[in-house]
Amino acid sequence: MRRYLNCLLLSLIGFTQIFGQGNNYVQNYNKFEGLALTPPMGWNSWNKFSCNVDENMIRQMADAMVTTGMKDAGYTYINIDDCWHGDRDSLGFIHPDAKRFPSGMKALADYVHGKGLKLGIYSDAGSQTCGGRPGSRGYEFQDAMTYASWGIDYLKYDWCNTDGLKAEGAYKTITAALRRAGRPIVLSICEWGNDKPWTWGQKVGHLWRTTGDIYGCFDCIKDNGSWKAWGVMQILDMQNGLRQYAGPGHWNDPDMLEVGNGGLSTSENRAHFSIWAMLAAPLIAGNDLRNMPPQISEILTNKEVIAVNQDPLGIQGFRYARRDSIEIWIKPLENDSWAVCFLNRGRAAGQLRFDWQKELIKDSLSNRVLNAASATFTLKDLWLKKQTGDTRQPLDITIPGHDVFLYRLSKRN
Ligand code: GLA
Numbered sequence: 001m002r003r004y005l006n007c008l009l010l011s012l013i014g015f016t017q018i019f020g021q022g023n024n025y026v027q028n029y030n031k032f033e034g035l036a037l038t039p040p041m042g043w044n045s046w047n048k049f050s051c052n053v054d055e056n057m058i059r060q061m062a063d064a065m066v067t068t069g070m071k072d073a074g075y076t077y078i079n080i081d082d083c084w085h086g087d088r089d090s091l092g093f094i095h096p097d098a099k100r101f102p103s104g105m106k107a108l109a110d111y112v113h114g115k116g117l118k119l120g121i122y123s124d125a126g127s128q129t130c131g132g133r134p135g136s137r138g139y140e141f142q143d144a145m146t147y148a149s150w151g152i153d154y155l156k157y158d159w160c161n162t163d164g165l166k167a168e169g170a171y172k173t174i175t176a177a178l179r180r181a182g183r184p185i186v187l188s189i190c191e192w193g194n195d196k197p198w199t200w201g202q203k204v205g206h207l208w209r210t211t212g213d214i215y216g217c218f219d220c221i222k223d224n225g226s227w228k229a230w231g232v233m234q235i236l237d238m239q240n241g242l243r244q245y246a247g248p249g250h251w252n253d254p255d256m257l258e259v260g261n262g263g264l265s266t267s268e269n270r271a272h273f274s275i276w277a278m279l280a281a282p283l284i285a286g287n288d289l290r291n292m293p294p295q296i297s298e299i300l301t302n303k304e305v306i307a308v309n310q311d312p313l314g315i316q317g318f319r320y321a322r323r324d325s326i327e328i329w330i331k332p333l334e335n336d337s338w339a340v341c342f343l344n345r346g347r348a349a350g351q352l353r354f355d356w357q358k359e360l361i362k363d364s365l366s367n368r369v370l371n372a373a374s375a376t377f378t379l380k381d382l383w384l385k386k387q388t389g390d391t392r393q394p395l396d397i398t399i400p401g402h403d404v405f406l407y408r409l410s411k412r413n
Helices: 002-020 055-067 105-114 140-150 167-181 232-237 266-278 294-300 303-309
Strands: 041-044 077-079 085-088 094-096 118-124 154-158 186-189 207-209 221-223 228-230 251-253 283-285 318-323 326-332 338-344 350-354 360-363 368-371 377-381 386-390 395-399 403-411
Touching: 041 118, 055 077, 055 105, 077 154, 094 140, 105 118, 105 140, 118 140, 140 167, 154 167, 167 186, 232 266, 266 283, 266 294, 266 303, 266 326, 266 338, 266 403, 303 403, 326 350, 326 360, 338 350, 338 395, 395 403
Parallel strands: 041 077, 041 283, 077 118, 118 154, 154 186, 186 207, 207 251
Antiparallel strands: 085 094, 221 228, 318 326, 326 338, 338 403, 350 395, 360 368, 377 386, 377 403
8 A cells, every 4th residue: 555655656746747847937928017007108219319329318318308397297218219239248148339338227227217217228029120239039038137137117129120020929028028027117019010019919018009110290201212101190090990909008109209300390299299199199209308499398298288198098089070171089088078189181271160069979989978969068278278168169260280279178067
């Protein structure tokens, strides 16, 4: 009997050793939850500076984020885009370019954290970044550990030089690596919408690019030969059909802001910012925060427009109607409020009479109805920053070309 028991015990031990080995760690392919519950807000170096990044400039940008009032308005992330990289060492660990970042990334992260801000960095799922720097392919876990040890808070992960990779698998790999490294890091999926990341990205990352790169014009296409960059209107039209995928912790990303980069007029900047607010898009400024004319900082720090973007319900807005050159965009907000944006896509001024009493605005996605015939809403003009009547009277407006009127509607008690 004892021999029989010994035998059983030995086979049990053998069994667990053979079949248990390697099974005691299971990869976690799910992003960190609880991050980016409203669209991320911050600044990124690419749109204005492309590859010209260094630690002095990043520090100055963190300083400017505070002194310009951007931090107070809700912007948090200082994100270094492409070209911060030096080489990998003989063990494969990545280092920043020693000339541009002589103090190292940990010191930079400490500086940025000292300002009450967060630091973001950039890598690529392929062998090289789009700017030809070392990519993370084959080094995912090592890179994630390195970023965590530096104190990085946000990773934008690009899609150049990814021959043979499948996007969902590649992004799940970096997610598993970030989980393993243990530091909660926002993951920005940047594969330009090629593989429909909205269909698989919700558990993997916190935001995903829906399009190719933005270009600083209102309504144009920039043909770069092998790839195209898109104006604000072109990007807007590419968001059709995607709003159902967005929500707290997982956002459609129509790319970073071009506000203040010179390609747009003041009204176009205002329209661009308003549309990104209506789309619940990440608000990642892309201009030089150190030299902002007042009309630009007034746009970027308009708290009530930002509140439309940051509304806790996280419902992406939708196009309700088109009247000639004017589009009417609607976004349901908390407390039975609504944001309504009238966008004039034409170059000439456009006139509109909008009789709230005759419009029944239904949002089947959020199951909300804006019916001004059964309740009265007050209107606040968010750019003029003043109350302007209520929904008992029709709205009569003349919208300059490439401009918007943006209102918050609040239910009257
Ligand atoms: C791609 C991305 C851009 C930027 C550059 C950097 O084009 O879409 O946002 O990060 O790479 O090289």
